[in-house]
Amino acid sequence: MLKQIISPLLFLAFAWFIVSNENAKTIIAGIAIFLIGMHYMESGFKLFSGGALENVLQKFTSTTPKAIGTGFLATAVVQSSSLVSVIIISFLSAELMGLTSAVGVVFGSNIGTTTTAWLVSSLGLKIKIAQYALPMLIFGVIMQFSKHNSYKGFGSVLIGLGFIFLGISYMKEGFETLKEGLNLAEYAMEGYLGIFVYIVFGAVATVVIQSSSATMAIIITALATGQIDYINALSLAIGANIGTTVTAVLGALASNRNGKRLAVAHFIFNIITGVIAIVFIYQLKDLVDIIAPLLSIAETDFAMKLALFHTIFNVIGVLAVSPFIKYMVRFLETLFCVKELGRGKPKYLTDEVMEIPASALEAIRKETIHLYDKSLEAIVHAMNLHRKEIFSDKEVHDVVEQSNSLFKIDVDEVYQKDIKNLYSEILHYSSRSQSYMDEDGNNRVYELKLTARNIIEMVKDVRELQRNLNHFTKSNNWFMIHEYNKLRKELVTIFREIQVMRNKDFVDSTEIMTKIGVLKEKGSDNEVGISKNIDMLIRDNKIDSKMASSLINDVGFTYSISKKLLKTASVLWVKDQEIIELGDEYEY
Amino acid sequence: MSIKKLLSRLDDFFDQSKKKQRKKSDKLEKIILQLEEKKAELKKEMKSEAKLNKKSKAVYDLCKEYKVITKMIKKAKKHENLLVKEDS
Known part of the structure; x- marks a missing residue:
């Protein structure tokens, strides 16, 4: 109730403040335009890079120094740490990254x-940036009409840069005019009290604006126009760094456990860095004075000195915290641990992953493997076999011949409780994620959906097979027992081969595809062999016509499962799409 | 340079599909080479195994592998030709 009254009142007061104060209006409009620019830059890079950013972040992060370097470069180029965070969280969720x-x-x-500060202090303040902003906006909008995504993306990047430049120009103009009537520098505070007060200002401003880059842009423009004192600006920059952790933590509240863990890492890092910067602020200021001339920064160019200070204290923070990453990770792993998954619940399909095609594809693939594992359990048990035995070193013959006792498993019940919901989740999630993907991605998702359907059909096939298998295993007809054991051996061989394929990451895709092809060829030969054998058993009156019809149907179910297993293996474990397509030749 | 030409060049630059096609074609070429090598090795192995026993399981397995690889090469070449045609 109180919130309902206070919010509109605050909004009205803010509106009145803006309307009645011309300078504040210009500055705040500048901030708003700057934020729109950041938003366009982020969405533009998403489209323009066409997955390149994701590729870089995935490939060049194998060691900590590489990960730090890649994080730096990616953020410097796209000018958005939140975009990089979103990708990283999605990679973590899809287990594409540790x-x-x-x-x-x-x-x-x-x-x-910190490169934003360099951009604003160098380009933003040294040249008449608004002159470049307008052509950028014009060409950016023209490019939006293109049918190519990368064109559109590049257009959005141009619009983003245009708005950022325009926003800086407005902020600068606002602070310059403000100076004529009100000089904020008169309120400068010295000593550690001033440092603390301005740190709080910087942090609060960042929490309100939800962007440390925007806060830095305000600080630099205010500093360049002489509205704030240099040492107070340094404190504001530290405050902005601390404030951004609040933004990250708030954002992570709605995120998954990976997002939360990263937010905690971010929080720890920024607090430690902030403390170092506060304690050594005067020493850091002196260090900036030493380094600045080496970079041809004039003694009175406080805006660029602030940018340098911002970079230095963040680099020091990284140097101080990096040696302890492994301890930090160990601690983070103890946080937000998942509770036991409910039956039929997906493991990898999270919303954080959906918008990043590479992660979404990997999440769907992993969930399909999860579905395969659940279904495999049902299939194996329905055939009165144990997975432990199948994947042991025992001969296939022994595994089958020694497993004669019937398993009490209701395939229908397992299907309803463990499999059906998982399958539905995969289909639902896949369809939603397809809207973020290009043609290749869509084709891959389609293939994975077909694979999930194949897995479901295998479970249905085994349900049919189980009835007769159980019936004839307990019969007195040795020939029927023998024929059904042959069918079981056929499947055990394939289960085993697939297990070997999925465990051997080093085996190249052509080798796996050749193996699958050979298994299909042999399966085809064996199917003919078994059918001929059934004809012989009928002719020799070893089995009656009812037995024969059951057996013939079950040969059909067995080889249907076998083909689907091999097709599933090729889609889930062969890495190259080109090679999967070559394997399609062997569809029966 | 006319605007039309400029636009088509820009289109080429931004159009990822042609780059992807070329990449795919290069990849197929490598796969074909790899498979051809494997096929030659298999042929030798088959000959030496057949000398010992033409109807052995080893010969049967090698024959199957040879057949699969031959089919894969055929299909890879077909795919590559299609890509070259689309590119030109």
Whole structure:
């Protein structure tokens, strides 16, 4: 109730403040335009890079220094640490990246965000930036009409840069005019009290604006126009760094456990860095004075000195915290642990992953493997076999001949409780994620959906097979027992081969595809062999016509499962799409 | 340079599909080479095994592998030709 009254009142007061104060209006409009620019840059890079950013972040993060470097470069180029964070969280969720690498990228990304300060203090203040903003906006909008996504993306990047430049120009103009009537520098505070007060200002401003880059842009423009004192500006920059952790933590509240873990890492990093910067602020200021001339920064160019200070204290933070990454990761792994998954619940399909095609594809693939494992359990048990035995070193013959007792498994019940819901979740999630993917991605999702359907059909096939298998295993007809054991051996061989394929990451795709092809060829030969044998058993009156019809149907179910297993293996474990397509030749 | 030409060049630059096709074609070429090598090795192995026993399981397995690889090469070449045609 109170919130319902206070919010509109605050909004009205803010509106009145803006309307009645011309300078504040210009500055706040500048901030708003700057934020729109950041938003366009982020969405533009998503479209423009066409997955390149994701590829870079995935491939060049194997060691901590590489992860830090990649995090720095990626953030510096796209000018958005939140975009990099979103990708990293999605990679973590899809298990495309480990937590150590992700923490490294977050650290690097923190240094990357300091490039905004360089952009504003160099380009933004030294040249008449608004002159470049307008052509950028014009060409950016023209490019939006293109049918190519990369064109559109590039257009959005141009619009983003245009708005950022325009926003800086407005802020600068606002502060310059403000100076004529009100000089904020008169309120400068000295000593540690001033430092603390301005740190709080910087942090609060960042929490309100939800962007440390925007806060930095305000600080730099205010500093360049002489509205704030240099040492107070340094404190504001430290405050902005601390404030951004609140933004990250708030954002992570709605995120999954990986997002929360990264937010904690970010929080720890920024607090430690903040403390170092506060304690050594005067020493850091002196260090900036030493380094600045080496970079041809004039003694009175406080805006660029502030940018340098921002970079230095973040680099020091990374140097101080990096040696402890592994301890930090160990601690993070104890946080937000998942409770036991409910039956039929997906493991990998999270919303954080959906918008990043590479992660979404991997999540769907892994969930389909999860579905395969659940279904395999049902299939194996329905055939009165144990997975432990199948995947042991025992001969296939022994595994089958020694497993004669009937398993009490209701395939229908397992299907309803463990499999059906998982399958539905995969289909639902896949369809939603397809809207974020290009043609290749869509084709891959389609293939994975077909694979999930194949897996479901295998379970249905085995349900049919189980009835007769159980009936004839307990019969007195040795020939029927023998024939059904042949069918079981056929499947055990394939289960085993697939297990070997999926465990051997080093085996190249052509080798796996050749293996699958050979198994299909042999399966085809064996099917003919078994059918001929059935004809012989009928002719020799070893089995009656009812037995024969059951057996013939079950040969059909067995080889249907076998083909689907091999097709499933090729889609789930052969890495190259080109090779999967070559294997399609062997569809019966 | 005319605007039309400029636009088509820009289109080429931004159009990822042609780059992807070329990449795919290069990949197929490598796969074909790899498979051809494997096929030659298999042929030798088959000959030496057949000398010992033409109807052995080893010969049967090698024959199957040879057949699969031959089919894969055929299909890879077909795919590559299609890509070259689309590119030109």
